[in-house]
Structures are given as C-alpha cells and as structure tokens.
Amino acid sequence: VSDTEGRPRSQFGVERGRRLALIGLVTCGIVAIFVAAFSAANGGIGWDSSWDTNAALVVRSIDTSLSIDEAYERVPSSSEFYGVLVQQLADVLHAATTGTWRQLQPDEATTYDYQSAVTLILMIAAVTALALAVWLALESFLAAAFGWALTLSTPLWLGMSHVDFKDAPVAAGLTFVTAG
Numbered sequence: 001v002s003d004t005e006g007r008p009r010s011q012f013g014v015e016r017g018r019r020l021a022l023i024g025l026v027t028c029g030i031v032a033i034f035v036a037a038f039s040a041a042n043g044g045i046g047w048d049s050s051w052d053t054n055a056a057l058v059v060r061s062i063d064t065s066l067s068i069d070e071a072y073e074r075v076p077s078s079s080e081f082y083g084v085l086v087q088q089l090a091d092v093l094h095a096a097t098t099g100t101w102r103q104l105q106p107d108e109a110t111t112y113d114y115q116s117a118v119t120l121i122l123m124i125a126a127v128t129a130l131a132l133a134v135w136l137a138l139e140s141f142l143a144a145a146f147g148w149a150l151t152l153s154t155p156l157w158l159g160m161s162h163v164d165f166k167d168a169p170v171a172a173g174l175t176f177v178t179a180g
Contacts (some may be wrong), residue, residue: 022145029149032158033124040116040162049115049165053106055079056087060103082166086122090114116162119169123161126172127151129179 055076062071072080087104094114095101104111127148135144151157160168 018142022142025142025145025149029145029152032149032152033120036120036123036152036158036161039159040120041113043163045112045116046163046165049112049163050106052079052082052165053087053104053111053115056084057103057106059084060088082170086115086118086165086169089118089122093118115165119165120162122169122172123157124152126175126179127157130175133179 056079059075059079062074066074090111091101091103091114094104094110104114130151131144131148134147135141138144157171160171
C-alpha cells in the first residue's frame with residue numbers, strides 16, 4: 001500500500017510525524033517568546049536594574065581623555081565586567097521607535113521596557129544562531145527546531161530573557177560564540 005506519490009505508507013507516516021513534530025516544536029518556541037514578552041511587559045524589573053542603569057550612565061559619561069587607570073577608577077564596581085551594551089541598545093531602540101535621541105533614565109518605567117526588549121531580542125537571536133549552526137552541522141531541521149524550542153522554553157533561559165539585563169546578554173554572547 002502506498003500514498004498518492006507512490007511512497008510506501010510507512011514512509012508517509014514517518015514524514016507526517018516529522019512535519020507534526022516540526023510544527024509542535026516551532027509552536028513551542030513561539031509560545032515561549034510570547035510568554036517572555038508578556039512577562040517583560042507585566043513582570044516588573046530586576047531588583048538591581050535601576051542601579052545598573054545608573055551605573056551605565058556613569059560609565060557612558062566618563063571623559064575619553066582620561067588615562068585607562070583614571071577611567072577604570074570611575075567605573076562603578078558592579079559594572080566592571082558587564083559593560084553597557086543593553087543600555088546603549090535600549091537607547092538606540094528608543095530613538096528608532098520614538099525619534100527622540102536621549103539617554104533613558106533610571107527613574108522612567110519605559111527605560112526597563114526598552115532594556116527588556118533588547119535583552120529578549122539578544123536571547124532570541126542567540127538561540128536562533130545556535131539552531132542555525134545545528135541545522136548546518138547536522139543537516140537536520142528537526143534537530144535545529146528541537147534545540148531552538150527546548151532552549152527558548154527552558155525556565156532558566158526564558159526567565160532570564162526579559163529581566164536579567166546583566167547575565168542574559170553574557171549567556172547570549174556565549175551562545176553566539178558556541179554557534180560560531
């Protein structure tokens with residue numbers, strides 16, 4: 001017994017199962033993205049987010065004519081290793097969406113909405129890059145979709161992807177390096 005294309009029925013069932021698995025995995029990943037976006041909009045901010053935003057403003061205001069030692073002394077101790085990528089990209093995203101170019105401030109609620117959006121975008125991009133690497137390495141879209149959906153829906157990754165403005169970008173960076 002064969003399907004309409006002349007393939008054995010058992011092969012048709014396997015192909016149908018693969019398609020259903022792909023649809024399920026992609027749906028799971030998309031749902032995880034929506035859960036993270038919903039959580040970012042409704043869950044509030046991390047307890048040290050305002051401190052980190054303030055520290056980023058200090059770092060970004062350091063005079064470039066200072067020596068490296070003088071500049072390093074002015075960097076708040078919590079920002080020595082994390083940098084200001086999220087805050088800078090949040091300012092760029094804010095400017096792109098509002099047309100207003102100014103640094104977001106720690107006392108504004110929209111600051112954390114933009115920082116959450118940037119962090120979520122970084123996390124999704126990193127997992128997508130990793131899935132692409134798996135697809136290229138294994139030549140299996142199913143394996144790539146599995147890794148993509150599983151990582152996006154893992155509670156630690158999902159939870160960090162919208163509130164952890166320091167550690168999540170580091171995880172995303174390591175994931176990009178791994179994908180490379």
